Amino acid sequence: MTLAAPSIDAAWDRVSKEAEFERLMTLHERLVLRTALRLLGRMEDAQDASQEVFLRLYRHLGSVAEEALQSWLYRTTVNVCYDLLRKRPRLAEPGPEPSIAASAQRDLEETAKRQLLEQGLKRLSPQERTALVLCAIEGLSNAEAAQAMGVAEGTVRSHLSLARSRLKEYVGRYWR
DSSP states (O other), rough: OOOOOOHHHHHHHHHHHHHHHHHHHHHHHHHHHHHHHHHHOOOHHHHHHHHHHHHOOOTTTGOOGGHHHHHHHHHHHHHHHHHHHHHOOOOHHHHHHHHOOOHHHHHHHHHHHHHHHHHHHSSSSSHHHHHIIIISSSSOOOOHHHHHHTTOOOHHHHHHHHHHHHHHHHHHOOOO
């Protein structure tokens, strides 16, 4: 029994799909990696999440409309990050990490503030951190964040309020 060679049309479709995937990945890889990094706090985890998001995109390439792609990517990134966070063991409350020595006092303070904020973000629940990252950092509206998180808009507002309050309290303890 001989195997039939793949048709030229099938080969062309595969090449066309791969080219479209490459184009979309190039356009959106920074958005996905940046969002995952802000949600997870570690580059290694963010890279793993980003890879998983783009694997899912490749599998669903024909079923996601381009005008809905950004929302789909945010939603998928949030889901993948939640999955990774569920698998990660919960750590004890971290204190601020020592800042990296900088050449000027201003740089030193900025580095310390940034590290303190990153540590504060890690202390928030995944939902609070996601709402804060999507709205305050990524610039999504509450409605867009709600769609990406799969919750009601009022829930996003609640998560944002709690996140801001807890972050303010955390930063206030260490930064006078």
